[in-house]
Amino acid sequence: EVQLVESGGVLVQPGGSLRLSCAASGFTFSRDWMHWVRQAAGEGPVWVARIKGDGRETGYADSVQGRFTISRDNAKNTVYLQMNSLRVEDTAVYYCAVEGEPAGLCPWGQGTLVTVSS
Amino acid sequence: QSALTQPPSASGSPGQSVTISCTGTSSDIGKYNYVSWYQQHPGKVPKLIIYEVTKRPSGVPDRFSGSKSGNTASLTVSGLLAEDEADYYCSSYAGSNKFVFGPGTRVTVL
Numbered sequence: 001e002v003q004l005v006e007s008g009g010v011l012v013q014p015g016g017s018l019r020l021s022c023a024a025s026g027f028t029f030s031r032d033w034m035h036w037v038r039q040a041a042g043e044g045p046v047w048v049a050r051i052k053g054d055g056r057e058t059g060y061a062d063s064v065q066g067r068f069t070i071s072r073d074n075a076k077n078t079v080y081l082q083m084n085s086l087r088v089e090d091t092a093v094y095y096c097a098v099e100g101e102p103a104g105l106c107p108w109g110q111g112t113l114v115t116v117s118s
Numbered sequence: 119q120s121a122l123t124q125p126p127s128a129s130g131s132p133g134q135s136v137t138i139s140c141t142g143t144s145s146d147i148g149k150y151n152y153v154s155w156y157q158q159h160p161g162k163v164p165k166l167i168i169y170e171v172t173k174r175p176s177g178v179p180d181r182f183s184g185s186k187s188g189n190t191a192s193l194t195v196s197g198l199l200a201e202d203e204a205d206y207y208c209s210s211y212a213g214s215n216k217f218v219f220g221p222g223t224r225v226t227v228l
Contacts, residue, residue, distance in 0.1 A: 044207050044220065045158075047209070058215065059217075100175075101166065101175060103209075103217070104169030105156075105166060105209075107163075107165075109163075
């Protein structure tokens with residue numbers, strides 16, 4: 001069974017930094033694209049970033065480009081999201097997800113809450 | 119990288135069909151056959167129900183179907199059940215390793 005467990009979400013001040021982790025199990029981690037998607041309370045999901053199985057290709061939403069960095073450690077079956085220069089509008093539950101189907105995210109983890117507030 | 123457009127709500131009686139539209143541009147939906155749909159019940163994690171415009175993951179009932187014409191994709195839920203009441207989100211690949219989601223459509227089963 002595929003399992004994704006996110007961690008690292010906390011309360012952080014505007015301008016601060018944070019690193020989220022997503023530990024994966026139950027599938028060949030190094031084969032699949034991995035994504036981060038965020039969802040603010042009462043809003044729909046917003047795509048954040050994507051990384052190829054070998055880590056050699058990445059993509060970012062315009063709203064986080066230059067501030068966030070996605071990476072992965074295939075030896076640890078873990079994907080990361082380094083978040084810098086955090087803004088109040090970055091407040092959301094952050095999910096990691098496997099691109100288990102072509103351009104289809106399945107499954108998703110349970111999410112980790114990031115709150116950016118002074 | 120603009121968000122896709124969806125109607126905020128849709129409804130139907132049990133047994134009826136409801137169709138949700140998702141409008142993008144010639145840079146996303148119009149260019150790629152990488153449209154996905156997700157179902158989200160309150161307090162739950164989004165669940166993939168359609169990928170590559172028309173394909174269903176294993177375990178998703180065939181009451182759910184997808185299509186695309188030009189810059190607009192559609193999700194049809196046939197034979198509505200009470201359990202289909204949820205929020206539905208479309209997503210599309212937008213090139214350059216970017217994706218975009220729609221704002222969601224709340225489906226109500228009357």
